[in-house]
Amino acid sequence: MALRTRAFLAAGAAVVGVVALSGCGVEAKDAPAEERSFPFSGDSLTIHADDSVLELVPADVKDVEVTRRTDGWVFLGSGPEPKWELKGGKLVLDQRCDAMASDCEAWHRVKVPRGVAVTVKDDNGSVTATGFDKPLNLHADNGEITVKDSSGPLELSSSNGGIVAEGISSKRVTAESDNGSVRMAFTSVPDLVETTSDNGEIGIDLPRAAYSVTASSDNGDTKVGVPRDAKSPHVVRARSDNGEVTLRTAN
Structure with a gap:
């Protein structure tokens, strides 16, 4: 029991140390950029994001084009695990961290074909949309x-x-x-x-x-x-x- 207690206290102290050292947080906007195009057809797009800053713009593109930057750390757990996929008119942009302590962040810029209405649900992050002439539900x-x-x-x-x-x-x-x-x-x-x-x-x-x-x-x-x-x-x-x-x- 004494050994277990010491191990738990050591883990707790390590968590405190990790949080203290990382108190300034991560900055996804400074991370390397990744780009991907998702084939798209239709007049409406739904975006579900988690732990991400979103920037949306209409553009002269055929597909939905996404640029992402992700960063973060975890202690005693898994992640960061970024996810992006488009199925059935729904674009999912997630940054998953499952840990005792973590700090994970993502930034996504989405180019939407002109003439497409957009619905967004962002569980934790700001949303910016510029230049749209179709309905926005954010x-x-x-x-x-x-x-x-x-x-x-x-x-x-x-x-x-x-x-x-x-x-x-x-x-x-x-x-x-x-x-x-x-x-x-x-x-x-x-x-x-x-x-x-x-x-x-x-x-x-x-x-x-x-x-x-x-x-x-x-x-x-x-x-x-x-x-x-x-x-x-x-x-x-x-x-x-x-x-x-x-x-x-x-x-």
Whole structure:
């Protein structure tokens, strides 16, 4: 029993040492890049990622093209074991580590054929999408979502992270964050914007027009700086449980 106890304590001390030495974490973006093309046909793509930063762009390509960088370490276990595969319109991008102690990270850049709608579920990592004119449905369990220069309908949600949409001309946008701010900047007048945050500020910049506005905060100021018309076909709803809500006309 004494030998077992000493072995366990030694293992525990080793874990502490490993964690202490690796406290700064790994940086997948600095790891060597791998590239792969996946044959694809269809008008919609679903991406499931785990422990990965995702960057999505539409491109003049026939197949789905992926660049990945992975890095990490494990102690008393297995991994890192990166996985990428595309079956039945679903692209899986995983970085698996199963150990007593580990620090694993992945970064993926996905080129999507133009004209394809994209749905993303990222279990742990941020998601960035730029330049899409087709629908985007992006969800992150633990990470920020950023959309830039896009015009297709947007459905954005994060369980723990902010949501940012910049330079968008989408007509319909839904954004929901359980714990994080929501910030949007439109370049053209939307038809419907619905935003909620359980714990974070909401800020929306809108082109000059009259909007049917519903804005509220249970714990924070509400500032509406856009023209209001209850009969307007352009509807904006913004609600925060804990944070300021601001709607303003973009310069």
